[in-house]
Amino acid sequence: xxxxxxxxxxxxxxxxxxxxxxxxxxxxxxxxxxxxxxxxxxxxxxxxxxxxxxxxxxxxxxxxxxxxxxxxxxxxxxxxxxxxxxxxxxxxxxxxxxxxxxxxxxxxxxxxxxxxxxxxxxxxxxxxxxxxxxxxxxxxxxxxxxxxxxxxxxxxxxxxxxxxxxxxxxxxxxxxxxxxxxxxxxxxxxxxxxxxxxxxxxxxxxxxxxxxxxxxxxxxxxxxxxxxxxxxxxxxxxxxxxxxxxxxxxxxxxxxxxxxxxxxxxxxxxxxxxxxxxxxxxxxxxxxxxxxxxxxxxxxxxxxxxxxxxxxxxxxxxxxxxxxxxxxxxxxxxxxxxxxxxxxxxxxxxxxx
Numbered sequence: 001x002x003x004x005x006x007x008x009x010x011x012x013x014x015x016x017x018x019x020x021x022x023x024x025x026x027x028x029x030x031x032x033x034x035x036x037x038x039x040x041x042x043x044x045x046x047x048x049x050x051x052x053x054x055x056x057x058x059x060x061x062x063x064x065x066x067x068x069x070x071x072x073x074x075x076x077x078x079x080x081x082x083x084x085x086x087x088x089x090x091x092x093x094x095x096x097x098x099x100x101x102x103x104x105x106x107x108x109x110x111x112x113x114x115x116x117x118x119x120x121x122x123x124x125x126x127x128x129x130x131x132x133x134x135x136x137x138x139x140x141x142x143x144x145x146x147x148x149x150x151x152x153x154x155x156x157x158x159x160x161x162x163x164x165x166x167x168x169x170x171x172x173x174x175x176x177x178x179x180x181x182x183x184x185x186x187x188x189x190x191x192x193x194x195x196x197x198x199x200x201x202x203x204x205x206x207x208x209x210x211x212x213x214x215x216x217x218x219x220x221x222x223x224x225x226x227x228x229x230x231x232x233x234x235x236x237x238x239x240x241x242x243x244x245x246x247x248x249x250x251x252x253x254x255x256x257x258x259x260x261x262x263x264x265x266x267x268x269x270x271x272x273x274x275x276x277x278x279x280x281x282x283x284x285x286x287x288x289x290x291x292x293x294x295x296x297x298x299x300x301x302x303x304x305x306x307x308x309x310x311x312x313x314x315x316x317x318x319x320x321x322x323x324x325x326x327x328x329x330x331x332x333x334x335x336x337x338x339x340x341x342x343x344x345x346x347x348x349x350x351x352x353x
Contacts, residue, residue, distance in 0.1 A: 011054040019048035055122055055154050069099040071127040071319055072120040076108045081294035082264070082311050086131050086161060089315020097323070099126075110143060117147050121154055129159040129318050133179075133209025141166035148172040159318045163208050165333070174333045175318045179209050182307040182338035183216030184223075186289045187261055189305070189340055191224045194348040195259040195287060200233045201246055201271055202263020210238075210263055213291060217261055238263055243270025251278045258286065258349040265290035265297045268304055272345075276301075283347035293341050303343035310336045 017027035022041060029035040030045035031054075037045075048054075071094045075083040091101040102125075104116040113130070120128050128151055134140055148158040148170045158172040165174045190198055200217045204210045218231050236246035243262060250257070251274060262268035268290035275286055282288050282302055290297060290306035297304040313336060321334055 011052045013054070015052055016045065016048050016054050019052060020045045053150070068124045068126070069097070070094075070102065070120075070123065070125045071099055071129060072102050072104060072116075072125045073129045073131060073315070074104045074106060074113060074116055075131045076106060078103065078105050081266075081296070082292050082309070083131055085294075085311035086315040086318075089312035089317075090129060090319055091315075092312070093316040093319035097319075099319075110139070114143065114147075117151075121151055121156060124154075125156060127157050127159060127319060127322050129161050129315075130163070131161045131315075132163065133204075133207045134163050135204075135206040136164070136166065136208050137206070144172065145170045157322050159322050161314055161318045165331075168331065171331060173318070173322050173331070175314055175321060175336070176334075177309050177314060177336040177338055179212035179338075180216040180219070182291065182309065182340075183213035183261065184220045185216075185338070185340055186291070186305070186307050187217045187220035188223070189342070190259045190261070190287060190289060190346060191220060193259075193287065193346055196226065196230065196349075197257040198230075198232070198259045198261060199250065199257045200231070200261045200263070201236065201243060201250075202238055202267035203233045203235045204237045204263070205235055213263060232257065236267075238267055240266045240270040240273075243267035244274050245270070247271040247274035248277070251275070251280070255286075259346070260286060260288045262288065262290045265292045265294045265300075265304060265306055268297075268306070268345075269300060272300055272304075282345050287346040287349075289346060297341075298343060300345070302345050305343045305345045306341055307338050308341050309338050 013027055014024055017024045020027060022045060026037065026041065027045050030037045030042045031049060071090055073087045073090045075087060078084060087103050094101040106112040106116065117128055144166050151158045152171045160172050160174045162176050164176065165172050187198065200214055203214050214233055221230050234246050236242045243266065247270060260271055262271055268288055271288055272282055275282055280286060290304045293306045293308035297306050317334060317336065
């Protein structure tokens, strides 16, 4: 079996028929599934189509306008407020153009991601948008290069949203925001309030988005003259449950920190809960900041100081830039800014705000 999605030019049904040793008419009938074809012949044609990476009906679609007016958003999970907002942005921008938007969730499974991209390619989606930070290993790099080349060959476009391209020669559009600058700014906000012992809670080593946030946190400490030993990074991953568990563990030991930079607002939500359960108060005993500014952040107790990421604008920009100039969009990189939203979860060490 071929590796799927090789990205070499568009394969014709004639090539499939030749490889399977049948007529074009038989190959067409076997692939359409609408006509009786002997099972062994059908299996041979399907195997040839798979080996050649034939996308059913791609040629016919090209004649009627190069695919469906459809944008596909592929996310790890639909319950994450950040992913949901990006998808909303894609949907809004698609709707403005009379396009449809479909959302696929992978649970972080590369195999499911690959199958979803292939399905969208077969359905003739013009844009496939992969959202969110990832662990950028060699397997990921080769997978994304394959997606990008395969979509490019069948008239589609791959957009990486909130993650970098694996290489300059990959025909993908990148739209992301400055994770490092946001984390640096929010850490500097704590430092200027007088904090010196600050924990980063929610790292996930190898994840592109979180590695950048940890780098921003470390850069802010260094700029304020703190040694690298002053950094305390807790690798607990994202999500409310991770924040609750990791903060609970930290509070069992000696409390040698006065502030927490959470990897995202959901980690911050878990941390706030753990601090309250330990009988402590935010910000009087511990200051807490988040990342993303999800809609609920201002309703936390206390309302959360956090980094506003342009989640919905990221989704809108992914569609807008890819469609504005399809030829030039491939391989281009667009970096959106972030800014701090100051609420009531930070005070000076010792409680005075």
